[in-house]
Amino acid sequence: MTTAASNRVKVRIRCRRCGEKFILRGRRDKGRIDTGFRQCLCDNTEDFEIDEHWE
Numbered sequence: 001m002t003t004a005a006s007n008r009v010k011v012r013i014r015c016r017r018c019g020e021k022f023i024l025r026g027r028r029d030k031g032r033i034d035t036g037f038r039q040c041l042c043d044n045t046e047d048f049e050i051d052e053h054w055e
């Protein structure tokens with residue numbers, strides 16, 4: 001186990017087109033969040049509502 005600082009984040013993404021929700025774990029990397037998320041099931045790639053929850 002590590003006691004590393006809060007560079008891990010839980011990201012909740014909601015698609016504004018179809019309403020699908022995703023919960024992902026990401027890392028902060030040089031000012032941006034890297035979750036690996038690419039697109040929604042409906043092919044939406046940019047119209048999302050994103051909540052970040054730092055741990």
Ligand SMILES: [Zn+2]
Nearest residue numbers: 015018040042
């Ligand atoms: Zn969608």
